[in-house]
Amino acid sequence: MKYKIKHTTTYKYADFVSLCQNQARLTPKTNHKQICHSSYIEIAPSTSYLREYTDYFDNKVTVFEIAKQHKKLTVTMVSEVELLVKQSIDLDSVDLPWENARDLLVEPETRALLKVSEFVLPSQLTPLEKGIQDYALESFTPEMNLIEGCTDLMARIFHDFHYDPGFTTISTPLSIVFAQKRGVCQDFAHFALACVRSIGLAGRYVSGYIETLPPEGEVKLEGADATHAWFAIFVPNYGWVDFDPTNNVLPTEQHITLAVGRDFSDVTPLKGVVFGGGSQVLDVAVDMLRLE
Numbered sequence: 001m002k003y004k005i006k007h008t009t010t011y012k013y014a015d016f017v018s019l020c021q022n023q024a025r026l027t028p029k030t031n032h033k034q035i036c037h038s039s040y041i042e043i044a045p046s047t048s049y050l051r052e053y054t055d056y057f058d059n060k061v062t063v064f065e066i067a068k069q070h071k072k073l074t075v076t077m078v079s080e081v082e083l084l085v086k087q088s089i090d091l092d093s094v095d096l097p098w099e100n101a102r103d104l105l106v107e108p109e110t111r112a113l114l115k116v117s118e119f120v121l122p123s124q125l126t127p128l129e130k131g132i133q134d135y136a137l138e139s140f141t142p143e144m145n146l147i148e149g150c151t152d153l154m155a156r157i158f159h160d161f162h163y164d165p166g167f168t169t170i171s172t173p174l175s176i177v178f179a180q181k182r183g184v185c186q187d188f189a190h191f192a193l194a195c196v197r198s199i200g201l202a203g204r205y206v207s208g209y210i211e212t213l214p215p216e217g218e219v220k221l222e223g224a225d226a227t228h229a230w231f232a233i234f235v236p237n238y239g240w241v242d243f244d245p246t247n248n249v250l251p252t253e254q255h256i257t258l259a260v261g262r263d264f265s266d267v268t269p270l271k272g273v274v275f276g277g278g279s280q281v282l283d284v285a286v287d288m289l290r291l292e
Contacts (some may be wrong), residue, residue, distance in 0.1 A: 001083045001253055002037075005209060007227075009270050009284050011073040013277035020066050021274030025207070025259045026077035027060035032084070032239070034256060039079035044050040045070045056268060059259040071277075075270060080291070082257050094235060098146040102200035104236050116234050118262075119202040125263035126194040129175045137193035146201075150233050150243055151250075153195060157188050158248035160182050170264060185246040186229040186264050190246050193231050193263065202234035206242060207267040211254040211288045226286055227256070227269065256288070 009228040027047040028036040041062055043050070049065040066073070081101055108114040122128050139153040164182040174190055177183045183191075189205055196203040230251060240260075242251040259267035 001265070003081050003083070003211070004254060004287075004289040004291055005079045005081060005256065006076065006283075006287045006289075007072065007079075007209075007269070008076045010075075012281045012283075013071045013073075013278055014273075014280070015278035017066075017068045017073070017274045017277040018069055018072055019276075020070075020073065020272055020274040021065055022075075022270060023268075023269050024062040024064070024075060024077070025059050025073075025267055026062065026079075026269055027250070027258075028079050028081045028252070029257050029259065031257070034084060035082045037080045037082060039077060042074075042076040042078070044072075044074045057194075057259070057261045059267065060262070073187075083253060083256070092116050094145065094147045094238070096146045096236065097143045098140050098149050098199070098201065101146050101202075101234070101236055105200065105202055107164075116202050119204045119234065120197055120200055121262075122194070122197055123262040123265075125170075125174065125265060126190050126197060127174060127195060129178060131196050132174075132178065133198035133202075135178075136199050139195075140199055145263075146233070146235060147241070150196070150241070153192060154243045154245045155248050157192055157245035161188055161191075161245075163246065188245040189229045190229045190263060192243070196231075196233060204232050204234075204240065205263045205267060206230050206232050206251075206257055207259050207264070207269065208251075208255055208257040209286060209288055210244075210247075210251075210256075211290075225285065227258075229264070230255070232260070 021136055027039045030036045043064060045066055045068055047064040048067040051063050053061055054062050105117045106118045129250055140149040161181045163186050167182040168177060168187050174194060177187045177191055193203040193205060207229050210226055232240040232242045235241050244251050261267045
């Protein structure tokens with residue numbers, strides 16, 4: 001399955017911005033599940049500086065500066081991505097108690113495991129809050145299969161938490177999300193990560209896109225697709241396996257990965273510094289067009 005993705009971010013400012021410097025993590029990854037065949041970025045006003053680099057987590061980053069007055073900034077990334085196999089592993093064949101995966105990361109014996117072990121540590125947005133470990137251990141009972149435990153945790157978050165786009169912001173503490181059991185995809189991903197990390201498993205945050213399909217007989221609206229977030233678990237002798245607690249599915253045909261990190265702060269699609277501007281209005285529109 002191939003997709004053409006158009007991701008447009010627009011900032012409108014109440015006053016003039018004299019200078020802005022930004023980082024964009026908007027180039028889809030190429031990995032064992034997908035290939036980014038092409039991508040290009042369009043920025044208005046025009047940039048005075050634009051470079052690309054690869055960050056610590058192997059995400060492609062576009063850095064740019066605009067050194068002219070403006071009251072509107074538009075950043076559009078257009079990419080073509082091919083999704084490969086649904087799962088290159090038969091998850092039903094994974095016979096691994098979760099404690100074994102945990103123990104491998106207590107004293108990592110290889111450079112690869114040492115790097116993975118970083119994802120066991122709490123992060124600023126995934127602190128170990130009171131009660132989170134108890135919640136996690138309801139899914140990860142003694143000798144529970146790692147994949148089955150993760151699947152159960154994903155399903156419990158899906159059923160226990162209410163999707164409420166007006167309830168949280170990125171600064172809402174995880175303790176509030178847990179207490180009220182409300183939030184959005186990034187909250188559910190952060191909560192799942194706090195759960196698995198609390199019991200010594202390695203989990204990472206995944207940002208990306210999910211295709212939305214219109215009701216039968218209706219035309220798909222432009223900009224109706226969405227940025228999305230989920231989490232991944234490290235499975236020894238295989239790698240990372242994704243889980244989407246917002247939809248209670250293992251991401252396959254309709255999920256495209258943008259970036260990975262410890263939490264949202266590592267993968268923010270667009271962030272930067274502006275001089276001036278006053279108040280601002282943000283608009284984000286995503287289109288995923290199936291090419292075949």
